Amino acid sequence: xxxxxxxxxxxxxxxxxxxxxxxxxxxxxxxxxxxxxxxxxxxxxxxxxxxxxxxxxxxxxxxxxxxxxxxxxxxxxxxxxxxxxxxxxxxxxxxxxxxxxxxxxxxxxxxxxx
Amino acid sequence: xxxxxxxxxxxxxxxxxxxxxxxxxxxxxxxxxxxxxxxxxxxxxxxxxxxxxxxxxxxxxxxxxxxxxxxxxxxxxxxxxxxxxxxxxxxxxxxxxxxxxxxxxxxxxxxxxxxxxxx
Numbered sequence: 700x701x702x703x704x705x706x707x708x709x710x711x712x713x714x715x716x717x718x719x720x721x722x723x724x725x726x727x728x729x730x731x732x733x734x735x736x737x738x739x740x741x742x743x744x745x746x747x748x749x750x751x752x753x754x755x756x757x758x759x760x761x762x763x764x765x766x767x768x769x770x771x772x773x774x775x776x777x778x779x780x781x782x783x784x785x786x787x788x789x790x791x792x793x794x795x796x797x798x799x800x801x802x803x804x805x806x807x808x809x810x811x812x813x
Numbered sequence: 814x815x816x817x818x819x820x821x822x823x824x825x826x827x828x829x830x831x832x833x834x835x836x837x838x839x840x841x842x843x844x845x846x847x848x849x850x851x852x853x854x855x856x857x858x859x860x861x862x863x864x865x866x867x868x869x870x871x872x873x874x875x876x877x878x879x880x881x882x883x884x885x886x887x888x889x890x891x892x893x894x895x896x897x898x899x900x901x902x903x904x905x906x907x908x909x910x911x912x913x914x915x916x917x918x919x920x921x922x923x924x925x926x927x928x929x930x931x932x
Contacts, residue, residue: 730918732918732919732920734922739822739924740924741817741904741922741923741924741925742858742904742906742920742922743922744919744920744921747918747919749918757919758921787856789858791858793918795918799846799863799908799918799920800863800918801848801860801863802860802918802920803860804857804858806856806857807856807857
């Protein structure tokens with residue numbers, strides 16, 4: 700099993716550009732989520748999904764969109780990148796209800812917006 | 814609202830010392846779950862432990878132990894005889910109970926404690 704994979708590992712964007720961060724898991728997990736990690740802030744939940752076709756907002760959703768068309772994939776879209784979105788982004792998955800179970804994290808995507 | 818406080822931003826110890834990382838949480842729920850994750854310098858997040866609010870027994874796993882005290886809303890993590898490989902950022906996290914179906918998967922993280930173990 701590859702676990703949770705994220706692409707790309709690094710990305711530099713200009714302000715106003717859009718892009719999609721990819722996340723995939725091969726563990727047949729129902730629950731997937733996106734977090735961002737900023738220095739001194741810990742991890743904060745952006746969006747999450749409890750299953751295919753179901754998504755919801757986390758603590759810091761503004762400027763991001765998600766969709767979940769399959770169990771395996773949970774892409775995160777930046778609509779119009781801003782310097783405040785410079786961060787490290789982690790995707791995670793877990794078994795789902797009844798939970799919460801251990802969340803498996805991907806290796807992260809380091810995004811810089813100039 | 815949920816909140817997790819890790820008051821120690823950075824700790825530095827010498828190898829073989831014992832070290833305790835503090836975690837204080839706030840929640841209105843009577844059912845909740847607490848976690849610890851480790852983030853070594855390589856950047857990945859590694860799960861260490863999950864504890865539910867009904868289980869106040871302390872846990873020991875090798876050199877790691879966890880002390881859960883509901884009376885003080887704390888879930889502290891102790892590393893005994895620390896080693897250089899323990900150098901990492903450690904995160905405490907909380908998720909609230911979701912009723913009969915179990916808990917919510919939404920984690921609220923503390924800001925982390927950076928532990929440096931010097932040889």
